[in-house]
Amino acid sequence: xxxxxxxxxxxxxxxxxxxxxxxxxxxxxxxxxxxxxxxxxxxxxxxxxxxxxxxxxxxxxxxxxxxxxxxxxxxxxxxxx
Numbered sequence: 001x002x003x004x005x006x007x008x009x010x011x012x013x014x015x016x017x018x019x020x021x022x023x024x025x026x027x028x029x030x031x032x033x034x035x036x037x038x039x040x041x042x043x044x045x046x047x048x049x050x051x052x053x054x055x056x057x058x059x060x061x062x063x064x065x066x067x068x069x070x071x072x073x074x075x076x077x078x079x080x081x
Contacts, residue, residue: 008043012036041077045070 012035024032052066 004043005040008039009036012039037077038079041074041079045073045079048073 012032048069049066052069
């Protein structure tokens with residue numbers, strides 16, 4: 001498994017859940033899955049923003065492209081802006 005994915009999984013467990021995999025209820029698993037997916041989407045949006053920052057030749061359009069792209073990613077997955 002990708003190290004970033006493992007880190008996000010750990011962050012999800014550390015931040016919101018007091019249960020282990022063995023003691024997590026079905027409802028807890030659903031909550032974990034939702035939070036984990038949200039963190040992945042946010043990470044993708046941040047990665048996109050960082051990539052756009054490297055596009056020096058697109059300086060006039062860089063800011064609006066970054067905002068629109070990040071917003072599109074988050075809206076597509078229903079993550080709050």
